[in-house]
Amino acid sequence: MLVAASWPGQVATAPLPPAAAARVREEGARAPAPDLLERREQSMPAPGAGPKTAALSWSGQGCTAAQCHSGIEPIRDPDSEMFKRIIEIGRAAGDPDGCVACHGGDPRAEDVASAHRGAPARLAREGGPDAFFPDPASPWVNERTCGRCHAELVAAQWRSLMMTEAGKIQGTAWAFGSLEGYDHRWANYAVASLAERIGTPAYRAYMAAKAGAHPNVFVSSHEPLPDAPAGLGLRQLAEEPGRAAFTYIRNQCQRCHLGVRGRQARGDYRGMGCGACHVPYGNEGLYEGGDRAIPPDEPGHLLVHRIQATREATVERPAAAGAPAVRWSGIPVETCTTCHNRGKRIGVSYQGLMEAAWDTPYTEGGGGQLPLHTKHYIALSRDVHYQKGMLCQDCHTSGDVHGDGGLAGANLAAVEIECSDCHGTPARYPWELPLGWGDEDAPGAASGPPRGVARELPAHLERGTLYPQADGYLLTARGNPMPEVVRVGDRVLVHTAGGRDLWLDPLRRKADRGELSPAAEAAMVTTPRHLETMECYACHATWAPQCYGCHVKIDYSGGARSFDWVSAGRRHGTPAGRTARGENGFDTTIPGRVV
Known part of the structure; x- marks a missing residue:
């Protein structure tokens, strides 16, 4: 028996899928050591935990005919309002099972080629799919899918830091010779901020002042990233070696932005656009659901056909090969680490994993660990929030991850939460602090009236799981309510997306x-200046193994070439590439190879 860990956030004793098992045997190793897996999987419920999914019977017509996708999982629980709306849209377009609402295609076709082509005319006229979409969550088409219900978030995605990557671009350009100084001119794509940020009036007013204080970070528009040196431009490198940064950025840094599916390697399989976070993928990239039309031994597929999001959006991996069914809710940390395993390494650091030069600890079969994210890891100290079972989304807000419609050129600019938003200080409860505490523009304490709590939520936050507000929702340092964090007397109750309810005693209590x-x-208390001039994690950082950068060499000799992820994203923006499921077959290479 092997340890199966090819679905997010779970550990169960069961045979690996055939393709994964063959790969393990080929590399002379078994699955990652149990101790390492335990460190990675603390945040999820045990196999079989969580609410059960309502039963569903497909119509057996069109897409769900016996010879097609009859065994596929419903994208959401059949009792959910989202699924009912999908069925309603599908039936109006001639599809009783709602598949065309997201994928388009022809539900009346009798062969695969015809079924996976075009879309019902009525659906296209109403703003739905206008072609067959293999990946409906792709940002290049999701205005016609996800955006029909979540228009403001789909618009914001193009301004989010995970799409623009303006921070990585500026940081790398600085390291290669201050190519743009402290400005944040460039992004993967040309984009301008929306007229109004998503958030409360207090948040919008706060951010207007913040942007005024830092105009080189909170910019109104980005220019597209310059091309990498090529052709005659290679001769310029002798005089302007810093331009090699554009080769490095395009080939290495940008493979994780939302406009592409990115590197398809163990631990890195994911979707793009909304699907990068909201669709589960396993480490092996293998489908483990019930749809016989999806090859179970072909890497690159989603784990199951299901959306993961909030506590009530339950995902189930069916029982298979002797392993029990596994259910979870929320977005597993492992989904975040498909991208956040490089740069700051914040995802794997949160789990207590640090890159190692060796493939130890050895497994019970005597072999080394399989690579994860093309690297090997050792288990160190986990973040205390991870030990408590908290997912990344339990702290990070909708604005942090979806974007708020404005442009931010760095992580500190985009993230609105501070430790004191939940923990307060020894002198004041979180609701007694003014807005801006911990988010100051200069050393010293923020001033102003107590921020209080919120009694209402903005419309876009009401679409998630709603918890009893008790004595009010806590506010972030910038003025948005946190719908999962409530005040109960002088204590704080955190409702995690994974299903846990955690009590927190603020520092004042x-x-x-x-x-x-x-x-x-x-x-x-004795040294209050610490809180006024330092971030909490200046001291509380023993859990975070750090990487201080690399010695980078870019070899342009011998006709060496490498893949250009930014050009690949822009290829998706063309009529020919718009509906492509990924970047396979894209001939978007540039001179040079990072070694």
Whole structure:
């Protein structure tokens, strides 16, 4: 028996899928060591946990005919409002099972080629799919799919830092010779900010002031990233070696932006656009659902045909090969680490994993670990939030990940949460702090009236799981409510997307009850300047193994070439590439190879 860990956030004793097992045997190793897996999978419920999915019977017509996708999973629980709406749209277009609402295609066709072509005319006229979409979540088409219900978030995705990558571009350009100084001119695609940010009036006012204080970071528009040196331009490298940055950025840094599916390697399989986060993929990139039309041994497929999002959006991996069915909710940390395993390494650091030069610890069969994200890891200290079972989304807000419609050139500019938003300080509860505490533009404490709590949520946040507001929703440092974090008297209750309800005692409550440790007293009470001039994680960072950069060499000799992920994204933006499921077959290479 092998340890199967090819679906996100789970550990179960069962045979690996045939293709994965063959790969393990070929490399002379078994699956990653159990201790390492335990470190990676703490945040998810045990196999079989979670609410059960409502039963569903497909019509057996069109897409779900016996010879087609009869065994596919419903994209959401059949009792959910989202699924009911999909069925309603599909039936109006002649598809009783709703597949065309997202994928388009011809539900009345009798062969695969015809079924996977075009779209019902009525659907296209109403703003739905106007062609067959293999990947409806792709940003190049999702205005006609996800955007029919989530228009503001689909518009915001083009301004999010995970699409523009303006921070990585500026940082790399700086390291190669300050090509754009402190400005954030360039992004993967030309884009301008929306007229109004998504958020509360208080948030929009706060961000207007913040943007005014940092105009080189909160910009109104981005220019497209310049081309990599090629042709006669290669001769310029002798005089302007810094231009090699564009080769490095396009080949290495940008394979994780939302406009492409990115590198298809173990641990890196994902979708693009909304599907990069909201569609589950396993480490092996193999489909493990019930649809016989999807090859189970062909890497590059989603894990199951299901959306993962909030606590009520339950995902189930069916029982197979002796392994029990596995259910979870929320977006597993492993989904985030398909991208966040490089640069700051924040995803794998959160899990307590650090890159290693060796493939130890050895497995029970004597072999080394399989590579993950093309690297090997050792288990160190996990973040305390991870140990408590919290997912990335339990702290990060909708604006952090979807974007708010504005342009931000760095992580600190895009992220609106601060530790004090939940923990407060020894002198004040979170709701007693003014807006801006911990997010100051200069050393010193923010000033103003207490921020209080929220009694209502913006419309886009009401579409997620709604929890009882108790004494009010806590606010971020920038003024948006956190719908999963509520005040209950002088305590805080955090409802995690994974299904846990965690009680938190703010620092003020601990101080009043004499429960602060001597170290906490010294750091925050005896020396209050620490809180006024330093981030909490300046000290609370022992969990984060750091990478301080690489010695990069780019070899342009011998006709060496490498893949250009930015050009690949722009190829998706053409009529010919718009509906492509990924980048396979794209001839978007540039001179030079990073070694």
